[in-house]
Amino acid sequence: MTMQKHQKQYVQRAVFTRKGALSYIGHLDLMRTFERAIRRAELPILYSQGYNPRPMMVFALPLGVGIHTEGDVVDVPMSVPVDPDEFISKVNAELPVDLKILSSISIPEPKDSLMSIVAAADYRIEANGIGTVASKILDFEEVITTKKSKGKIITVDIRDLILDVNTIDDDSIVLKVAAGSSKNLRPDVFMNALCSSVNYDKESALDATVTRTALYCNCEGKLVGIA
Amino acid sequence: MGIVNISHRDLMSVESPGRYVGGEPNQCIKQEVIDSIVNTGSCKEVRTAFCFPDVYEIGMSNLAMQILYNCLNSLDYVYCERAFAPWLDMCNLMREKNIPLYTLETKSALFDFDIVAFTLGYEMCYTNVLLMLDLGKIPLLSKDRTDKDPIVICGGPVTYNIEPMCDFFDAVMMGEGEESILEVAEVIKKYKDSGKQSRKEVLKALSKIEGVYIPSFYEAVFSDKEGEKTYYTEAYSRIKKEDGTVEEVPVTFKGVAPVQTGLRKLEPEAPDVITKRIIKDLDNVLYPTDPIVPNNGIVHDRAYLEIFRGCIRGCRFCQAGFIYRPVREKSPDTLCKQGIAIEHNTGYDELGILSLSSSDYTGLKELTDGLLDAFEGRHSSLSLPSLRIDNFALDLMEKVSSTRKSGLTFAPEAGTQRLRDVINKGITEEDIMASLKLAFTGGWNTVKLYFMLGLPTETMEDVEGIALLARKIEQLYFDTARELGIKARKPEITVSTSMYIPKPFTPFQWERQNCKEEFLKKQSYLRSLLKSKNIKYNWHDVESSLWEVVLARGDRRLNKVLLEGYQSGLTYDAWDDQFKFDTWMSLLEKNGLSWETYARNYDTDEVLPWDHISVGVRKDFLLSEKKKAYDETVTPNCRVKCSGCGATCFKVGECVASR
Numbered sequence: 001m002t003m004q005k006h007q008k009q010y011v012q013r014a015v016f017t018r019k020g021a022l023s024y025i026g027h028l029d030l031m032r033t034f035e036r037a038i039r040r041a042e043l044p045i046l047y048s049q050g051y052n053p054r055p056m057m058v059f060a061l062p063l064g065v066g067i068h069t070e071g072d073v074v075d076v077p078m079s080v081p082v083d084p085d086e087f088i089s090k091v092n093a094e095l096p097v098d099l100k101i102l103s104s105i106s107i108p109e110p111k112d113s114l115m116s117i118v119a120a121a122d123y124r125i126e127a128n129g130i131g132t133v134a135s136k137i138l139d140f141e142e143v144i145t146t147k148k149s150k151g152k153i154i155t156v157d158i159r160d161l162i163l164d165v166n167t168i169d170d171d172s173i174v175l176k177v178a179a180g181s182s183k184n185l186r187p188d189v190f191m192n193a194l195c196s197s198v199n200y201d202k203e204s205a206l207d208a209t210v211t212r213t214a215l216y217c218n219c220e221g222k223l224v225g226i227a
Numbered sequence: 228m229g230i231v232n233i234s235h236r237d238l239m240s241v242e243s244p245g246r247y248v249g250g251e252p253n254q255c256i257k258q259e260v261i262d263s264i265v266n267t268g269s270c271k272e273v274r275t276a277f278c279f280p281d282v283y284e285i286g287m288s289n290l291a292m293q294i295l296y297n298c299l300n301s302l303d304y305v306y307c308e309r310a311f312a313p314w315l316d317m318c319n320l321m322r323e324k325n326i327p328l329y330t331l332e333t334k335s336a337l338f339d340f341d342i343v344a345f346t347l348g349y350e351m352c353y354t355n356v357l358l359m360l361d362l363g364k365i366p367l368l369s370k371d372r373t374d375k376d377p378i379v380i381c382g383g384p385v386t387y388n389i390e391p392m393c394d395f396f397d398a399v400m401m402g403e404g405e406e407s408i409l410e411v412a413e414v415i416k417k418y419k420d421s422g423k424q425s426r427k428e429v430l431k432a433l434s435k436i437e438g439v440y441i442p443s444f445y446e447a448v449f450s451d452k453e454g455e456k457t458y459y460t461e462a463y464s465r466i467k468k469e470d471g472t473v474e475e476v477p478v479t480f481k482g483v484a485p486v487q488t489g490l491r492k493l494e495p496e497a498p499d500v501i502t503k504r505i506i507k508d509l510d511n512v513l514y515p516t517d518p519i520v521p522n523n524g525i526v527h528d529r530a531y532l533e534i535f536r537g538c539i540r541g542c543r544f545c546q547a548g549f550i551y552r553p554v555r556e557k558s559p560d561t562l563c564k565q566g567i568a569i570e571h572n573t574g575y576d577e578l579g580i581l582s583l584s585s586s587d588y589t590g591l592k593e594l595t596d597g598l599l600d601a602f603e604g605r606h607s608s609l610s611l612p613s614l615r616i617d618n619f620a621l622d623l624m625e626k627v628s629s630t631r632k633s634g635l636t637f638a639p640e641a642g643t644q645r646l647r648d649v650i651n652k653g654i655t656e657e658d659i660m661a662s663l664k665l666a667f668t669g670g671w672n673t674v675k676l677y678f679m680l681g682l683p684t685e686t687m688e689d690v691e692g693i694a695l696l697a698r699k700i701e702q703l704y705f706d707t708a709r710e711l712g713i714k715a716r717k718p719e720i721t722v723s724t725s726m727y728i729p730k731p732f733t734p735f736q737w738e739r740q741n742c743k744e745e746f747l748k749k750q751s752y753l754r755s756l757l758k759s760k761n762i763k764y765n766w767h768d769v770e771s772s773l774w775e776v777v778l779a780r781g782d783r784r785l786n787k788v789l790l791e792g793y794q795s796g797l798t799y800d801a802w803d804d805q806f807k808f809d810t811w812m813s814l815l816e817k818n819g820l821s822w823e824t825y826a827r828n829y830d831t832d833e834v835l836p837w838d839h840i841s842v843g844v845r846k847d848f849l850l851s852e853k854k855k856a857y858d859e860t861v862t863p864n865c866r867v868k869c870s871g872c873g874a875t876c877f878k879v880g881e882c883v884a885s886r
Contacts, residue, residue, distance in 0.1 A: 024238055024248050097250065
C-alpha cells in the first residue's frame with residue numbers, strides 16, 4: 001500500500017443539540033446520521049484513507065442512548081475552507097428535526113484530537129426530589145457502586161469521578177463528572193450510586209431525564225469549556 | 228382518539244428504543260392533517276397505517292413499504308404512516324401498561340386508522356400480523372369488525388395463497404400495488420365521506436377493483452372420500468344449517484382429513500377468478516427517490532434501485548420466477564436519473580441494484596457505467612447481488628468494490644446435471660467451472676455455493692453430487708494457482724443447503740415435501756462427505772421449512788390453527804429462537820390436520836386452495852412443466868423462445884418484445 005499524503009484539513013468545530021426521537025439512538029447511529037446529513041448537504045467533507053473510506057468526523061464524547069444534549073461538540077474536517085454560517089445552515093437543513101447545530105467556528109487542524117482533550121462533562125439531571133439529596137454525596141469519602149464492564153459486574157469507587165453537584169431546585173441538579181477516554185462517569189452509574197449511598201428513590205431514578213449541557217477540557221489545571 | 232404518549236422511562240426500559248420513535252429524514256409529515264387530528268380528534272383525509280409484521284430493522288429494509296408509502300402520500304386526501312411489530316420486551320410493556328400499538332409518524336393507535344395495510348413477504352410472519360392487530364386493538368377476525376374499525380388489507384408475494392390467513396383480512400390485493408392501492412384509497416375516501424354507513428358495501432366496492440380479493444365473499448368446500456361436505460366461511464369450522472343456525476363440526480371425517488373440493492361464492496357479484504395486477508410501464512410509475520433514511524441502523528442499510536421485474540429464467544422450484552411474470556425492464560436512462568437522485572437525497576454511500584437476476588438486465592453496462600461515473604469522487608458505490616459471473620461481472624465487481632475482493636456467490640441449487648435439468652436451472656458444471664477459473668485467475672478465493680435438498684426426483688447420488696462439485700472447485704483453485712505459477716492461498720468454499728419447499732404457482736406446486744427424516748439423512752450424508760478444511764458446510768433448520776410448507780400450501784382450515792397458535796403465545800416464527808415447531812404440530816393435530824395434509828403429493832386434478840387466483844401463468848402450463856421436469860427436459864428462457872406460459876395476457880414486457 002502506498003502512503004497517502006496528508007491532506008490539509010479545514011475544520012468546522014460545531015456545537016449541536018439533540019432531543020426527542022434522536023436521543024434514543026446509539027452513538028454509531030448518531031455518527032451515521034451526521035455523516036448522511038453532511039453528504040446530503042454536499043459539503044466537501046474529508047474521507048479517511050484505506051479500504052473503506054468514511055467521512056472524517058470526530059465527536060468529543062459518545063452520547064449514551066436516552067441522553068439529550070444541549071452542547072456536544074463535533075469536529076468536521078473539510079478539504080476546502082467553508083464559511084461557518086454556510087456550514088450551519090446547510091447541515092441544519094439536512095439534519096432530522098431533533099438534531100441541530102447551534103454554532104460552529106473554523107479552526108486550524110487540531111494538534112490533539114477533540115476526543116483526547118475531553119476531561120469533564122456537565123449533566124443536568126431532572127428527577128423527583130433529586131435536588132434535596134444529591135449534594136450529600138459530596139460528603140462521602142468513597143462512593144462504592146457496581147457497574148458492568150466487559151460483560152462482568154464489577155465494584156468501583158466513583159467518588160473522585162464526581163467533581164461537583166450543583167442543586168438547581170428540588171427536582172433538578174447539574175452534575176459535573178470526569179469524562180473522556182481515561183476517566184469517565186456515566187450518569188446512570190451515578191444514579192445507581194445515589195440510590196445506594198443516600199437512599200435516593202429507585203423508582204424516581206428510573207424516571208430521570210438526563211441532558212448533557214457542557215463539555216470541558218483541562219487547560220493548565222483548570223477546566224475550560226470546549227467551543 | 229388514540230395518540231400515544233410513551234414515556235422516557237418506558238423507552239429506556241426496552242432494547243433499541245430507536246425502533247419506536249420515528250423522526251427519520253424523509254418521513255412524511257402532513258402538518259395540516261396532524262393539526263386536525265390533534266385539535267378535533269379526526270380529519271377528512273384517509274388515514275392509512277402501513278404495517279410490516281416484523282421489527283423496524285427488517286421492515287425498513289423492505290422496498291415495497293417505501294414504494295407504497297410514497298404512492299399513498301402522493302395523494303393529498305391520504306395520510307399514510309408506518310407501524311412495525313414491537314419486539315417481545317416492548318410487547319410485554321405495551322400489554323402491561325395498556326399502550327396500543329401506534330404509528331411512528333403521529334404516534335396514533337392503529338384502531339384510529341381508516342385503512343390498516345400489511346405487506347407480507349414471507350409466510351412465517353403470519354402470527355405477527357395477529358400480534359399487531361391485537362396490540363392495535365383491532366378485532367382479529369374480519370367478521371368481528373364493525374364500521375368503526377379500520378379496513379384491514381394486505382398484499383405481497385405470499386398473498387397469492389392467502390387462504391391460511393384469509394379470515395383476518397377484509398381485502399387482499401393481488402400483484403403489484405402502485406396503482407391498485409390508489410384505487411383502494413379512493414373507495415375508502417368515498418366510504419369515509421359518506422360517514423361509513425356499511426362495511427359490506429365498501430367491501431363490495433373494493434371487490435370491483437381488479438386484483439382485489441374479498442375472502443369473506445367466498446367459502447371453501449371440503450369433502451372426504453365419501454363426499455360428505457362441510458363449509459368453511461370463518462375461522463371456526465362450522466356448518467351453516469338451512470334454518471340459519473350454525474353448528475360446530477369436527478374437521479376430521481373418519482380419521483382422514485378431508486380435502487378442499489371447491490370454493491363457493493357467497494356474493495353473486497364477486498369475481499370467479501382474481502387476476503393479479505401488474506405495472507405496465509415501470510419507467511412511468513412512481514419510484515421513491517427520497518426514501519426514508521432510518522436513524523436507527525437497519526438490516527440492509529443502503530438505498531435501493533429496482534431495475535426490472537420478473538425473471539426470464541423459469542427455474543421450476545422458484546415461485547418468484549413465475550409470479551412476477553412478465554419480465555419488464557426500466558430504461559437505463561430512467562434508472563440513472565433515479566439512482567443519482569436517490570444517492571443525493573438520502574446521503575447513503577451504497578446503492579443496491581435490485582432484481583431477480585441482474586445479469587439478465589439488457590442495459591446493465593450502460594446503467595452501471597452511468598452510475599459509477601456519477602458517483603466518481605463522491606465515495607459512493609454500487610452493490611450488485613445476483614450477478615452471473617463472467618468477465619464483465621468480474622470487471623464490474625472490481626470497479627464497485629471499495630473493499631477487498633469479496634466472496635463470489637453461485638446458486639447451482641442441485642449437485643448433478645440431471646437434477647439441474649429437472650429444475651430447469653440453466654447452468655452447467657462447465658459454466659460454473661469456467662466462471663470460477665476466471666475468478667480464481669483474477670485473485671478471488673472465496674466462493675459461496677447454494678443448494679437445496681429435497682428437490683423432486685432427488686436421490687442420494689444427487690446429494691453426493693453437491694460434495695463432488697465442491698471438491699472439484701477446491702481442486703480447480705489449486706490447479707489454477709499452479710498454472711499461474713503462484714503460491715496458492717487457502718480457498719474458502721462454503722456450501723449451504725436449504726430445504727426445498729414446494730410453493731404455489733410453480734410447476735412443483737403438486738410435489739410432496741421431503742419428511743424430516745429424509746432431510747436429516749441427506750444433511751448428515753453431505754456432512755460426512757464434506758470433510759475438507761477448505762470447505763465449510765452450513766445447513767438450515769429443517770423444522771421451520773416443514774412448517775413453511777403448511778403455510779405456503781395451506782387452506783382455510785389453518786386460520787383457526789394460526790389463531791390458536793397466536794392465542795397460546797406464538798409470535799415471531801421467522802426467528803429461530805422463537806419458533807416452536809412442536810406446538811404448531813400439536814395444534815394441527817388438535818384440529819384434525821397434520822403436516823402430511825399439506826406436505827403430501829397433491830393430485831394434479833385436485834382443487835388447489837389458490838385456484839381462484841391468477842398470476843397470468845396458466846395451470847396447464849405449470850403442469851406441462853412438471854411433466855418436462857420428470858422427462859429431464861429443459862425449457863429455454865423467455866428471450867430464447869416464448870414458452871407460452873400465459874403471461875402474454877398482460878401484453879407487455881418481454882412477451883411483446885420477443886414476438
